[in-house]
Amino acid sequence: MALVFPFPTPFGLGDMVWSVHQALIVDALAAVGVHLYCRKNEPEDYWKLSAVLLALPLVPASLLTHHIPSLLLCLFIAFAVFFAALFSSMMLYRISPLHPLAGYPGPLLWRVTKFSAAYYGAFGKYHIKLKQLHDRYGPIVRIGPNELSIVQVELIPQILGSQGMPKGPLWEGRRILPSKNFNINNHLIGVRDLQRHAQLRKPWNKAFGVGPLKDYEEMLRSRAGMMGSRLDEICGEGVGRVDLTEWTSFFAFDFMGDIAFTSDFSLLQNGDVNGFVRDMEEAQSLPTIVQHVPWLAKITRVTPFLGTKLRKFGGFALEQAKKRAGKPMLKKDLFYHLIQAVDPEFMSNPLPFIMANAVLTILAGSDTTSSSMAMIFFNLLREPRCYKKLQKEIDVSVAEAGGSIPSMEKLGQLPYLNAVINEAMRLQAPVPTSVQRAPKIGSGGKMLGSMFLPEGTNVQVPPYVLHRDPRYFYPNPDSFWPERWLSQESWASGDDGDASDRNGQEGAGGIIHERAAFIPFSTGPAACAGKPLALMELRYVTAMLLRKFNFAFQAGFNAEKWEAGLADRLTMFRGPLPVEITRRGSI
Ligand code: HEM
Structure with a gap:
């Protein structure tokens, strides 16, 4: 007995008697049709697509x-x-020629699904896996469909x-909060x-120009001084x-509060009593997974209990920004410089x-810098020869x-x-992966050398892998x-000290040092806007701490285990770094 289907069907198909085979072939062909259509026209509206897939x-x-008989x-x-x-x-199709x-x-x-990348992202080991893939497959690897x-x-x-x-869809995937206050176009x-990026970038470039950097310098000295006194x-x-790890985070967050909107987060003073640092760090776990599968991020954005930590942190930061907007100018912070730099013709309401x-x-600006600081000290403490050499250079300069x-x-x-800072950022890149680009939407594609990259294809340039490539850094790229x-x-003439400085090399010959392959801040028009400030922080805080204190790992610390525990969560996450400090000189 034929049942009447309760929904109207196109062309009265439901009223015709089709064999089971015919019905299933129609079913499968419809699915293949959807795939072929979406392949040519990447769907923007996932809700509409879901409705079609269900209908x-x-x-x-x-x-x-x-x-x-059973419906x-x-x-x-x-x-x-x-x-x-x-x-x-x-x-x-994904595995076909x-x-x-x-x-x-x-x-x-990896060729058939981005869930492979998301899997390694979930464990914070995406950077390690990418390195293994490049070691095995060479300089260009297909890491997703x-x-x-x-x-x-x-x-x-x-x-x-x-x-x-331009940027790829990764950042859309990392945005797990609804767009009301975090409009991706802003x-x-x-x-x-x-074009929009270039317009938005102009105020940033001005806000990190020579003049504004001088204003931030005063804030840096004062905040670093506070860190020194607290440790003292x-x-x-x-x-x-x-x-x-904790103290460098406290410093970096407090300093970003100063820089962004003259707001005192008081972490150096009170510790992380409100859990901001912890929340922000924990909040990175979900985007680290869904960045690989941007349509998943759309689901997380409308799922109320997901992203609670990031919501809490975003709410807090926004509250600080609003407070700052209501205040007269106290100091020339980033807020001040950005407002000054915005072109009124481009933005009538810059708020x-x-x-x-x-x-x-x-x-x-906070976790990137604190991660770099932790790596600088971790490496120095592991290599006492380098520690002593740097301390001597700083003592002389002081x-x-x-x-x-x-x-x-x-x-x-x-x-x-500067060599120590670079080397720490080379080995444990503060942003190990997540530097992604894609051909301009509507362009059809882009030539890369002799390769053609069709629109809809993304490219990553992972700093962690590039920095450890023996074609660019040799010898011992992993040391x-x-x-x-x-x-x-100076190195070849032996001016730099004892023979152990030479890392087993007898002359400058055989050394490969490709600076263009060093991209901890990325490069080009969308490279890190805060690089000059970040370098200022790293130099000043490293010099201040090494001058003021002696550092040593606490007894029982296992450096190999600590390094193995590093996790790629956009920035390089690290576990506690327990050290002993003793006073040495006053400044
Ligand atoms: C050691 C510290 C830092 C490192 C390693 C770092 C690294 C990076 C990297 C790799 C990017 C991505 C660029 C890309 O996709 O090509 C980036 C973007 C950015 N960073 Fe940093 N960063 C650091 C500190 C800072 C600081 C202190 C600030 C601000 C005060 C900052 C602000 C930004 C901004 C605004 C962007 C977006 C740039 C754009 O899209 O045009 N960063 N950073």
């Missing part, structure tokens, strides 16, 4: 009701066949440089339109025991832009500066200090060896 199998289900069973069969056909079509990325090597699972990872220095200008491409870091109190007359970007400052930490210009010229950053003439 289409209803038609074959209605055809089946002529043969199968539920008809629906089950129709949906199962539809989705099985849809996924098979997608998978077969017809796919535009078919010629690039990569593991099968439509994504390549490229570790080839000659291609960097065409990917990230001024002739390069958020410099996530904007995918090159902990030392007392004996040995202080602290977690350096949403300023708010979004003040919040971005906290997110982009003496030359009349007993105080030298000027920012002078710190920028200290060879070993901490600051001397590789010193001028090769």
Whole structure:
């Protein structure tokens, strides 16, 4: 007996008697049709797409009701066949020679789904996995159905440089909060339109120009001074025991509060009593997974209990920005400079832009810097030879500066200090992966050297992998060896100290040092806007701490275990770094 399907069906198909085979073929063909259509026209509106995917199998289900009495069973069969056909079509296409990325090597699972990347993202090991993939497959690896990872220095200008491409969809995937206060078009870091990005970037470039940096310098000295005094109190007359990961985070957050909107987060003073640092760190876990699958982020955005931590932190930062907007100018902070720099013709109401970007400052500027500081000290403590050498350089420069930490210009010229900072950022890149670009929407694609990258394809340039590539940094790309950053003439002539400085090399020959492959801040028009400030912080705080204290790992600390526990969660996350500190000199 044929049942009448309760939904109207197109062309009266439901009233015709189709065989089960015919109905299932229609079902499967509809699924393949959806796949072919979406392949050509990447769907922007996932809600509409979901509605279509749920509606289409209803038609074959209605055809089946002529043969199968249970409506539920008809629906089950129709949906199962539809989705099985849809996924098979997608998978077969992704591994077929017809796919535009078919010629690039990569593991099968990664070629068919981005969930492979999300899996490693979930454990914070995406950077390690990418390195393994490049070691196995070479400089260009297919790491997703439509994504390549490229570790080839000659291609960097065409990917990230001024002739390069706009951001990829990764930042859309990292945005797990609804857009009301975090409009992606106001958020410099996530904007995918090159023109819009260039407009938004102008105020940032001005806000980090020479003049504003002078204003931030005063805030830096005062905040770093506070860090020194607090650690001094902990030392007392004996040995202080602290977690350096925690203290560098306190410093970096407090300083970003100063910089962004003259707001005192008081972490150095009171610790993380409100859980802001913890919340922000924990909040990164979800975006680290869903950044690989941007449509998942759309679901997380409308799921109330997901992203609570980030919501709480975002709410707090926004509150600070609003408070700042209501205050007269206290200090020339970033808020002040951004307002000054906004072109009134471009933005009649700059406040949403300023708010979004003040919040971005906290997110982009705090954990990156504190991660770098922790890596600098971790590596120095593991390599006492480098520690002593740097301490000596700083002592001499402090003496030359009349007993105080030298000027920012002078710190920028200290060879070993800068070599140590670079080497720490080379080995444990503070942003290990997540530098992604994609051909401009509507452009059809982009030539990269002799390769054609079709629109809809994304490219990543993972700093962690690039920095450890022996084609660019040799010898011992996986070891901490600051001397590789010193001028090769001075190194070869032995001016830099004892023979162990040479890392087993007898002459400058055989050393490879490709600076263009060093991109901890990325490069090109969308490179880190805060780089000059970040370097100022790293130089000043490292010099101040090494001058004021002696550091040593606490007993029982396992450096290998700590390093193995590092996790890629946009920034390089690290566990507690327990150190002992004793006073050495006053400044
Ligand atoms: C050691 C510290 C830092 C590192 C390693 C770092 C690294 C990066 C990287 C890799 C990017 C992504 C660029 C891309 O996709 O190509 C970025 C973007 C950005 N960073 Fe930083 N950053 C640091 C500190 C800071 C600070 C202190 C600030 C602000 C005060 C800041 C503000 C930004 C902004 C606004 C962007 C977006 C730039 C754009 O899209 O045009 N960063 N940073």
